[in-house]
Each structure stands twice: as structure tokens, then as C-alpha cells.
Amino acid sequence: MPTLSKFLPQHLAEHHLSAELGSVVSTLAQACQTISGQVRQGALAGVLGEAGSSNVQDEAQKKLDVIANQILIDALRANPAVAGLASEEEEQFVPANPQGGYLVLFDPLDGSSNIDINISVGTIFSILKKPEGALSTQSFLQSGREQIASGYVLYGPQTQLVLCLRHGVAVFTLDAGGQFVQTQLNPQVPAAAREFAINMSNQRHWQPPMQQYIAELLAGDTGPRGKNYNMRWVASMVAEIHRILMRGGVFMYPKDARDPAKPGKLRLMYEANPLSLIIEQAGGASTNAREPMLDIRPEGLHQRVAVIMGSREEVEYVTRLHQA
Numbered sequence: 213m214p215t216l217s218k219f220l221p222q223h224l225a226e227h228h229l230s231a232e233l234g235s236v237v238s239t240l241a242q243a244c245q246t247i248s249g250q251v252r253q254g255a256l257a258g259v260l261g262e263a264g265s266s267n268v269q270d271e272a273q274k275k276l277d278v279i280a281n282q283i284l285i286d287a288l289r290a291n292p293a294v295a296g297l298a299s300e301e302e303e304q305f306v307p308a309n310p311q312g313g314y315l316v317l318f319d320p321l322d323g324s325s326n327i328d329i330n331i332s333v334g335t336i337f338s339i340l341k342k343p344e345g346a347l348s349t350q351s352f353l354q355s356g357r358e359q360i361a362s363g364y365v366l367y368g369p370q371t372q373l374v375l376c377l378r379h380g381v382a383v384f385t386l387d388a389g390g391q392f393v394q395t396q397l398n399p400q401v402p403a404a405a406r407e408f409a410i411n412m413s414n415q416r417h418w419q420p421p422m423q424q425y426i427a428e429l430l431a432g433d434t435g436p437r438g439k440n441y442n443m444r445w446v447a448s449m450v451a452e453i454h455r456i457l458m459r460g461g462v463f464m465y466p467k468d469a470r471d472p473a474k475p476g477k478l479r480l481m482y483e484a485n486p487l488s489l490i491i492e493q494a495g496g497a498s499t500n501a502r503e504p505m506l507d508i509r510p511e512g513l514h515q516r517v518a519v520i521m522g523s524r525e526e527v528e529y530v531t532r533l534h535q536a
Contacts, residue, residue, distance in 0.1 A: 213393050213394045213395065214393075214394050215384075215391045215392060215393050215394070216237075216238070216241055216373065216375075216384050216391070216392040216393075216394070217238070217391075219382065219384075219394055220234040220237060220238065221234065223377060223379070223382075224377075226379075227377065227378075227379050229360075229377060230313070232293035232313055232314065233293075233314065233339070233360060233361065233377075235291060235293050236288075236291060236293050236294060236314050236316065236339055236361075237339075237361060237363070237375065237377075239287050239288060239290075239291045239294075240284075240287075240288075240316070240318075240337050240363070241365075241373055241384075241392055242287065243283050243284050243287035243288070244335050244365040244371075244373065245371075245386065245390060245392075246283050246287075247276075247279075247280045247283055247284075247320070247321070247335060247365070247367070248365070248367050248371040248386060250276060250279055250280070250283075251276065251327070251333065251367045252367075254327075254330070274321070274324045274325075274327050274328075276321055276324060276327050276333075277301060277320060277321050277324050278301070280320035280321040280335065281299055281301040281302070281320040281321075283320075284297075284299070284318055284320050284335070285297065285299065285302075285306060288308060288316055289306070289308045289309070291308070291309070291312075292309045292311065292312060293309070293312050293313060293314055294308045294309060294312045294314055294315075294316055295307075295308055295309060295310065295311075295312035295313065295314060295315055295342040295347055295351075296308050296312070296315050296316075296342070296347045296351065296352070297315065297316045297317065297318070298315070298316075298317045298318075298352050298481065298482075298513050299317070299318055299319075299320060299482075300318070300319045300320070300479055300482040300483075300514070301320060304349070304513075305347070305349060305351075305352055305513065307347055310347075312342065313341065313342055314339055314340065314341065314342060314360070315339070315340040315341070315342050315351060315352055316337060316338070316339055316340075317337065317338045317340070317352065317481050317482055317486075317513075318335065318336060318337040318338070318482060319335065319336040319337075319479070319482040319483055320335055321333055321334075321335060322334045322335065322336050322364075322448060322449050322450045322483065323446070323447060323448025323449065323450060323451060325447060326446070326447060326448050331446065331447075331448065331451075332366060332367060332368035332369075332446065332448055332450070332451040333367050333448055333450065333451075334364050334365055334366045334367060334448065334449075334450025334451065334454075335364060335365045335367075335450075336362075336363075336364045336449075336450060336482060336483055336486050336487065337362065337363055337364070337486060338359050338361075338362045338481065338482070338485055338486040338489075339359065339360045339361040339362065340352065340354050340358060340359060340360060341358070341360055349512075349513060352481070352510075352513060353509075353510045353511070353512070353513070354510070355485075355506060355507060355508060355509055355510065356480075356484075356485035356486075356488055356489060356505055356506030356507070356508065357506045357507065359378070359485060359486065359489050359506075360377070360378065361375070361376060361377045361378065362376050362485070362486035362487070362489045362490060363375040363376060363486070363490070364450050364453070364454075364486070364487065364490070365450075366450050366451065366454050368451065368454075370385050370386065371385070371386040372384065372385050372386070372395075372454070373385075373386070373392050374454065374457065374490060376489050376490045376493050378489070378493070379493075380397070380398040380493055380494075381397075381398060381399060381457070381490055381493050381494050382394055382396070382397050382398075383395055383396035383397070383399065398494070399457055399458060399494055400494055400495045401456060401457060401460055401491060401494045401495050401496035401522065401523055401524070402459070402460035402523055403495070403523055403524045403525050404460070404523060404525050404526075405441075405456075405460045405461045405462055405522065405523035405525070405526050406439060406440065406441050406442060406460075406461075407441060407442045407443070407444055407455075407456075407459075407460065407461035407462075408426075408429055408441055408442075408443055408444070408461060408462050408463075408464065408526070409443070409444045409445055409446070409452045409455075409456075409461060409462070409463045409464065410426065410443070410445065410463075410464045410465070410466075411445060411447070411465070412426075412443070412445070414468055417468035417469045417470050418466055418467075418468050418469075419466065419467060419468070419469070419534075421501070421530070421533040421534045421536070422464070422466045422501075422530070422533075422534075424533060425529070425530045425533055429441045444461070449463070449465075449478065449483055449487065450487075453487050453490070453491065453521065453522075456491070456496070456521070456522040456523070457490065457491065457494055457496075460522070460523045461522050461523060461526075462520065462521070462522035462523055462526035462527060462530070463519065463520075463521045463522050464519065464520050464521075464530070465477050465478050465518065465519045466501060466518050466519075466520070467501070467518040474516050475500070475516060475517055475518055476500065476516045476517045476518035476519060477516060478516060478517060478518075478519050479514060479515065479516060479517075480505075480508060480510055480515045480516065480517045481510060481513060481514075481515065483519075484498070484500075484505050484517050484519050484521075485505065485506065487521065488505040488506050488521060489506065491521055491522065492506065495524065496521070496522055496523055496524055496527070497521070497522070497523075497524045497527035497528060498519070498520065498521040498522075498527065499520050499521075499527060499531045500517045500518045500519065500520070501518050501520050501530065501531055501534040502531065502534055502535060505517070505519070505521070
């Protein structure tokens with residue numbers, strides 16, 4: 213089985229992609245390897261608990277949020293192919309190398325509320341081509357369809373890198389020698405599903421179409437869907453999407469009535485777009501309950517969206533309910 217360092221040159225050549233793109237992916241993989249070591253050490257390294265600060269979303273940061281964010285910023289700024297980067301933890305974009313051809317957006321540690329209880333967390337990233345002209349916020353505001361690559365690293369029982377270069381999906385597992393080794397190629401999300409992931413404690417706030425959909429799932433084989441479903445909720449989007457990539461299901465974080473000004477909780481640029489590219493390339497689907505996620509024209513670096521993502525039959529069904 214090839215390592216990432218062997219996979220990248222062959223894949224890039226087959227699909228006429230630049231070696232510089234490969235260097236950006238390699239930099240991300242190496243940075244995530246460092247983050248994996250920090251996550252694995254946990255309490256032994258004194259990196260658990262609150263950092264005593266808040267991010268741009270006014271969310272309390274964990275110590276590992278801050279550490280992972282800085283590891284990625286330092287690594288990417290040192291790569292001459294990276295013109296600029298944007299992080300969920302930073303209010304503004306961070307300039308890197310003026311001659312670079314790529315932009316990187318990332319969520320340094322998704323699911324960080326799980327860190328202190330030793331449940332899986334992850335890093336999500338998206339790579340874009342830098343447009344012509346001076347670097348600005350507008351340079352980053354490209355639709356998900358324009359992503360050159362995306363991926364995530366899951367820090368779980370194994371550390372796994374899931375990578376999409378717009379030509380299928382490859383899965384790599386970090387071995388004891390510190391190499392990402394390919395362990396799966398082109399996983400496919402089953403079209404039908406019997407599992408769903410949603411935070412049921414928010415049910416009273418959902419819009420009527422989502423209320424109807426979940427009621428149908430809970431009715432099981434006695435209801436209109438004619439089959440029983442299991443519910444899963446890890447509270448880590450990377451972990452939820454990895455499960456769906458491996459065995460199917462649907463993940464939902466819908467719009468609700470608590471804050472009418474926010475169309476959703478999750479971030480389009482750092483979470484929804486990169487994971488949607490992976491899921492679509494693996495045969496699944498992703499929408500904001502009304503239109504394909506990857507078609508949305510972003511309006512800001514920290515834009516929020518509703519998310520319906522996973523097995524195609526379920527995503528299309530719940531989207532039709534919202535469009536009715």
C-alpha cells in the first residue's frame with residue numbers, strides 16, 4: 213500500500229495537477245501529524261482544558277484549539293506555495309507568501325468540546341486557487357465547486373487522513389513510523405441509509421419540514437419510510453461524516469428558530485464546503501436543505517449554513533420537504 217508521499221506524485225500526474233498542490237497537502241499532513249501527537253498526549257502534556265480565551269465566534273477556546281491553530285498557521289506560512297490562509301479561529305485571513313498560488317482554509321480542531329473526555333476530534337481543510345490580483349478577503353470567497361482539494365484528519369483510535377483532489381477519495385492511516393499509508397481508495401457512501409445524526413435536544417426549535425422528517429424516521433417501519441432507523445450523535449462533525457463515509461447515513465444540523473439572523477450553526481467555508489466535496493465525490497449528497505451546498509456563493513469568511521449531508525436518498529428526500 214502506498215504512502216501519501218508516493219500517492220501524491222502519481223495522482224497529481226494522472227490528473228494534470230501541480231506539484232505545488234502536492235506540497236500544500238504534504239504540509240497539511242505533517243502539521244496534522246504534529247497535532248495528532250498533542251491530542252494523543254492530552255493530560256500528560258497539560259494541553260487539556262479551557263484556554264481562557266474566545267474565538268471570532270465568541271466561543272470559548274480549548275487549549276488544543278489554540279495549539280492546533282498555531283501549528284497549522286506556522287506550517288502553511290512556511291510553504292512558498294501558500295499565498296494566504298483563513299482559520300475558523302481567526303477573524304481575518306492571514307497572508308503568507310505573495311508568490312504562492314494556493315489559499316487554505318481550515319477548522320484546526322473540530323469537535324473540541326470532546327477533547328477533555330477523550331472522544332474523537334479532527335482537523336478539516338479546504339484548498340483553493342488564488343485568483344489574480346492582490347490578496348483580499350474576496351480572494352477566499354469562492355464556491356465549494358471551486359475547491360481544488362479538501363480533506364480532514366480524524367484523531368480517533370487511529371489517526372486517519374481522508375483526502376479528495378476532485379478525483380475520488382483516498383483514506384490514509386498514520387502508522388507507528390509516522391507515515392500516512394493508504395488503507396482505502398474511493399469509498400462509496402451507500403445511497404440508502406438506516407442511520408441519522410442530529411442533536412435531538414434542539415427539536416422544538418426546528419422548522420416544520422425538519423420536524424416532519426424526524427417524526428417519519430422515528431416512526432420506523434410503522435411510518436411512511438417503512439424501515440427502522442438508528443440515531444447517532446458524537447458532537448464532532450468529522451467523526452459523524454467519517455462514519456457516514458464508511459457505512460452511510462445522514463448528518464443534519466438544520467436551521468432553527470433561536471436566532472433568525474443565523475441560517476445555521478456550522479461554517480460554510482471551514483466545515484460544510486470541504487466535507488461536502490468529499491461526500492459528493494464518494495457518491496453522497498449535501499445541501500443547506502434548499503440547494504446544493506457546493507453551489508452556494510459565499511458572502512463572508514465565517515458565514516454559517518444549515519447542513520444536510522450523507523446518503524443521497526435521505527438528503528434528497530429532506531431537501532424536497534423543505535422545497536415544498
